[in-house]
Amino acid sequence: MNLLRSEWTKLRSVRSTWLAALSAVVAGVALSVLGVSDLLGTSSADLPPRWDPTAESLKGFLFAQLIIGMIGALSVTAEHGTGMIGTSLVFVPSRSRLLAAKAVVVAGLTLLISALTTVLSFTAVQVMLGSSGLPVAGPGDPGVARALAAGTLYLALIGLVGLAVGSLLRSATQSLAVLVGILLLVPALGPGLPGAVGDWFARFWPITAGQAAYAVVPGAGTLAPGPGILILAVAAAGITAASHVAFRLRDI
Amino acid sequence: MNQCIDRSAAALLDDDILEWDGILSRISGSKNTLASVLLTGTTDTTGIRALSLTKNYGRRTAVKELSFTAAPGVVTGFLGPNGAGKTTTMRMLLGLTRPSSGTITIGGRPLARLDNPAREVGALLDARATHPQRTAFHHLLAFAQTMGLGRGRVDEVLGLVGLSQVAGRRTGEFSLGMNQRLGIATALLGDPEVLVLDEPLNGLDPEGIRWARTFLRDLAREGRTVLFSSHLMSEMELTADDLVVVGQGRLIAESSLDEFVRANTVQAVTVRAAAPDELARALTRAGTGVSVQPDAALLVTGTDTATVGRIAAAQGIALIELAPVRESLEDVFLRLTDDATEYEGQPA
Numbered sequence: 001m002n003l004l005r006s007e008w009t010k011l012r013s014v015r016s017t018w019l020a021a022l023s024a025v026v027a028g029v030a031l032s033v034l035g036v037s038d039l040l041g042t043s044s045a046d047l048p049p050r051w052d053p054t055a056e057s058l059k060g061f062l063f064a065q066l067i068i069g070m071i072g073a074l075s076v077t078a079e080h081g082t083g084m085i086g087t088s089l090v091f092v093p094s095r096s097r098l099l100a101a102k103a104v105v106v107a108g109l110t111l112l113i114s115a116l117t118t119v120l121s122f123t124a125v126q127v128m129l130g131s132s133g134l135p136v137a138g139p140g141d142p143g144v145a146r147a148l149a150a151g152t153l154y155l156a157l158i159g160l161v162g163l164a165v166g167s168l169l170r171s172a173t174q175s176l177a178v179l180v181g182i183l184l185l186v187p188a189l190g191p192g193l194p195g196a197v198g199d200w201f202a203r204f205w206p207i208t209a210g211q212a213a214y215a216v217v218p219g220a221g222t223l224a225p226g227p228g229i230l231i232l233a234v235a236a237a238g239i240t241a242a243s244h245v246a247f248r249l250r251d252i
Numbered sequence: 253m254n255q256c257i258d259r260s261a262a263a264l265l266d267d268d269i270l271e272w273d274g275i276l277s278r279i280s281g282s283k284n285t286l287a288s289v290l291l292t293g294t295t296d297t298t299g300i301r302a303l304s305l306t307k308n309y310g311r312r313t314a315v316k317e318l319s320f321t322a323a324p325g326v327v328t329g330f331l332g333p334n335g336a337g338k339t340t341t342m343r344m345l346l347g348l349t350r351p352s353s354g355t356i357t358i359g360g361r362p363l364a365r366l367d368n369p370a371r372e373v374g375a376l377l378d379a380r381a382t383h384p385q386r387t388a389f390h391h392l393l394a395f396a397q398t399m400g401l402g403r404g405r406v407d408e409v410l411g412l413v414g415l416s417q418v419a420g421r422r423t424g425e426f427s428l429g430m431n432q433r434l435g436i437a438t439a440l441l442g443d444p445e446v447l448v449l450d451e452p453l454n455g456l457d458p459e460g461i462r463w464a465r466t467f468l469r470d471l472a473r474e475g476r477t478v479l480f481s482s483h484l485m486s487e488m489e490l491t492a493d494d495l496v497v498v499g500q501g502r503l504i505a506e507s508s509l510d511e512f513v514r515a516n517t518v519q520a521v522t523v524r525a526a527a528p529d530e531l532a533r534a535l536t537r538a539g540t541g542v543s544v545q546p547d548a549a550l551l552v553t554g555t556d557t558a559t560v561g562r563i564a565a566a567q568g569i570a571l572i573e574l575a576p577v578r579e580s581l582e583d584v585f586l587r588l589t590d591d592a593t594e595y596e597g598q599p600a
Contacts, residue, residue: 002400003398006397007394013387084383086346087395088395089346090347090375091369091395091399093364
C-alpha cells in the first residue's frame, strides 16, 4: 500500500501526466467524431454492408492509444532519463515490487482515461449519427455494453504495453518509436504481406486481435471478441514479464 | 606532543587562515567524535565495510579488489580523480550495481539482508536526478511514502536542509546547489545510520559548501556513518576525518586525513642565512639533508623549522628567512593519483 501511494504521488505530481490524459480523451473523442463526419451527408442505404455504429464511434482509439501507451512508458522512462530510478531503488530495493506498484497505478489511471475516452467517443458519435438520421447503437443494444467494456480494456492494456516497452527501452523517444511501430505501422502494413504471413497479421497480431474485441458486428476475417482481447492480454503479460526480467537483471 | 605533531602537519597545509581554523576545529572535532563512539558503544561491525570489491564491464575493470571501511561517528571522504570508480563503488554499496566479486556489509549485515534499507542507508546519487516538473515537496513525499512516512517527515527534512521556502517549486527551476540540498534531504528521509553521498559538495557556492561541511560533520557527530565522494582534495580538507583514496579503481590510501597528510607530505624547510656555507655544514653535522638552491637558499629535508632555528642559534648564525615548505593536499593527491589518472590532457 505504501508503494502504491508513492507511485501515485510520482504519477500525479508531474504536469505531463495530466496533459497526456487530457489529450488522450480530447484527441480520442475528436478523431472519433471526425471519423464519421464524412458519412453524415449520406443516407442509410449507402452505408457499407457490415455497418457497425459502435466500432465506428471508436475510430479515435487509433491516436488515443498512442498517448495512453506513452503515459505508461513515461512513468518509467522519466525515472531512467533523470536517473531518479537509482534513488527509487535505494528506497525500494525489490525491483519486482517497484515495477508491480507502477503497473497497478498506471493501470488504474489508464483505465479511467480509457473509460472516459470510450464513453465520450461513443456518446458523441451516436448523437451525431442520430441527428443525421443514420442508424445508431444504444448502450442497451445487444453486444454494445460488452464492446464498450472491451474498448476500455483494450486501451488500458495498451497503457501496460507502454509501461513494459518503456521499462525495456528506458528511453522515451525509443519507446515512442516502438509504440508507433507496434500500434500503427504493423497493423496497417502487416496484413499486406503475402500469403499466410499477411493473414496471420490480419488476425493474430495482438493489437489487431484486441481491436476486434470492441466490434459489435464481427469484421471479415477477424477474431471473435473473447479470443481477441485474450491474445492482447497474453501479449501484454508476456512483454511485461520480459521487462520485469530485464529490470531485475540489469544494473541501473 | 600530539598537538605539536598536529600543528606541524597543519603547518604543511596552505597557510590560509581559514584552513588553519578549519583544521584546528577538525582536530578538536575528532576528539568529540571519539567520545561519541565510546559513548554509543559502536564497534567495527557498524558502518560500511567493503571487501575486495571488483566490477568488470566487459573487458574493462572499473573497480579492482577494493577494500575499505567507513566508521560511524566520522566523515569518511572517498577521494579519487574522475573515472577512478567512485560512483561505481557507491552504486555497489547501494545495491544498484552488482559487484563482479567481493562483499559489502552495512552495520555488519550483507546489503541484501537489510530489512528496511532506506531506514538504514540514505543515499545521494546524483543531485540532478529529479523530475524537473515535480516540486521538491512531491519528490520527497513519494520517497517518504515508501516507508509509510508522510508530510510531517517531508516538512522536517525540508527544514533541515533549508528548503522549506521553496518546497512548492518545481525542481527544474532549482540551481544545482538547491538540488544538492534536496538530494541530502532525500537521503535523510528515513533517518538512516549510514549515509552514502556522491559528490554532495559539487556545484555548491561557498556559502553552500560551508553549510554542507558543517551539516555532514554534525551528522557524523550524531554517531552516523557518513561516506562522501569528491574528486577535489580541497573539498576533503575541511570536511573529512578519514580518507579512502582511489585511482583507476584501486585503493591508493586509506587512513585518517591527518595521517595521510603526515605520511605523504615531504617535511622540508627553506632557510636563508647570512653565512649559508657555515649553516649548511652545521645542518649536515646534525644529520639533515641539505641542498643549495639556485637562489642561494638552503633546502633542508628531514627536519622542521624549530630544529633548523635552534641549530642556527647554537652556531650564532643570523637567519634571513626560515619557512616550512608547504605541499598542499591537492599536490599530494595529484602526485599519488598521477599514475592512476585514466584521462590526461595531451599537450597540443
